[in-house]
Amino acid sequence: MEKPLERVKIAIVGGGPAGIACAIEAKAKGLEPVVVLEKHKEVCYTISKFYKPGKRVDADYRDKNVKPIGLCSFETETKEEFLERINSWIKQWKLDVRLNSEVTNIVKNNGDYEIWVKDKPTFLAEFVIIAIGIFCAPNKPEYPIPSELKNRVFFEPPDVALENKKILVVGGGNTAAEVSLQFCDKNEVHLSYRRPYFFRINETNLNLLYQKEKEEKIKLLLGTDIIQIAPEGEKIKVFFKDETTEFYDVIIYCLGGTTPKNFLKKIGIELDEKGNPILNEHLETNLPKIFLAGDLAVKGGNILKAFNSAHTIIEKITEYEKNRA
Ligand SMILES: Cc1cc2nc3c(=O)[nH]c(=O)nc-3n(C[C@H](O)[C@H](O)[C@H](O)COP(=O)(O)OP(=O)(O)OC[C@H]3O[C@@H](n4cnc5c(N)ncnc54)[C@H](O)[C@@H]3O)c2cc1C
Structure with missing residues (x-):
């Protein structure tokens, strides 16, 4: 028999800085249940893969004028310290992070959204936040390639x-x-x-x-x-x-691993003529209650902007919830 879908309030796709910050902001507002779905076997895969060991993670990377507006912030520190910070936040906020959970599709289902993990419908979510960044890599086999x-x-x-x-x-x-x-x-x-x-x-x-x-x-x-x-x-x-x-x-x-643009198009998210997603000021897409966070949502992305995008989105979701009450 097919497993029933797991019901969540918010499904967050991607466990990078933006996804983790979304989960923290949601928890702080008492929004439950919230699940973070991460494709790889560790969170913040972009940072752990693309940053060199010991790299300085600059708080003012590419933009000196970003001020934190939400709960998540950091001062310049090393890659290892930053990853440690994220992992301690996950513990502190008791976040429900599911690793090895690549989201392959999101499909409308009676006003909610079905979240497909590894090609199988797995979650039913009222709100969806897509925070998969812009550095999607193709899937690779498990054995080493000499x-x-x-x-x-x-x-x-x-x-x-x-x-x-x-x-x-x-x-x-x-x-x-x-x-x-x-x-x-x-x-x-x-x-x-x-x-x-x-x-x-x-x-x-x-x-x-x-x-x-x-x-x-x-x-x-x-x-x-x-x-x-x-x-x-x-x-x-x-x-x-x-x-x-x-x-x-x-x-x-040819093991999959779509570019963010193809992924967004497949779901039905509208892009402008330059291929950028069309978002309103709350970072909500043309599909109601589906938001984009982090690098996908902001120009010239950095970690503080990713954290701030999480705050903006959760404020809007909180408003949706208040209006319903
Ligand atoms: C080399 C380099 C150096 C940088 N240095 C700095 C710096 O010093 N300071 C700074 O502020 N910024 C820096 N940046 C930019 C910063 O890393 C990004 O702005 C930030 O990581 C964006 O966070 P994000 O959560 O939007 O995306 P990401 O960090 O890319 O996280 C996306 C997550 O989603 C997961 N994912 C992808 N697809 C799926 C899927 N289908 N299902 C489930 N999960 C999925 C990925 O595995 C990943 O863990 C640097 C970037 C690079 C490449």
Whole structure:
């Protein structure tokens, strides 16, 4: 039986500075339950990935005139101190942060919003705050990628011409299908997918894929799980879970991880002609009760602006709640 959706007052998508500050501001106003959904296995992934160890986190980064307006603020400190600050806030405010919870879609459901985590409807939220920043990275496999393979392994569709190569495409969505179709006429293409059948590929791509399989231009490796890859001379040796191995020239992983713009468009959030989301002064989108916080919502983003955006949004949600009472 399908698991029932977990009901929350506010679903916060993204556990960076903006998302965490939103949860703190909400808690302080007594808004409950609030859940923070973070794609990675740690909060503030952008900071932990892109800041060098020991980096100074400037409180006046790119803008000296930002004054804190809400509960969250900080003075210039190191990356490690800043991350420690965030983690101590999470404990102090008893925030409900769910790690490894990539939100893949948000769908209207009778005035509430269904929040899809890893392609499954999981939460039903009255308010949604999207705080996913602007540094979305493509998903990568769990096993390590040896550095020697860096020019032969791609995590996004490559914009290079490939000819006479044996290519392994990994993934089960439309991108994997389209990349396989793009390269199959001039290369030998194998498409590896963990599941025994495709369920995320649209009909057009699926038909084309099966047609190319018939023409022996694409070999479909369904129900295959890769556990390791290793360099071997000019080739990449791929180890499958069933203990078989195979050699390739190139691997293209198509494991998802959308850009913020595509994510927003998919949900139905309106963008202007420059591709920026259209927001009102409360940072609310064209979809009522869906807000954008942090780098997604403000120009020339920094951490203090992210904190302040959280305050602005929670003030508006509090007003919605008062008007209802
Ligand atoms: C190299 C570098 C140095 C910087 N130095 C400074 C500085 O010194 N001082 C300063 O104030 N600012 C600095 N900035 C800017 C600052 O990091 C950003 O303004 C700030 O991180 C924005 O916070 P955010 O919460 O909006 O987004 P982010 O910090 O990007 O957080 C977004 C979070 O959402 C998660 N996420 C993404 N997609 C999903 C999804 N689909 N589902 C669930 N979770 C998702 C991400 O994993 C991430 O944890 C720097 C930026 C960079 C790149």
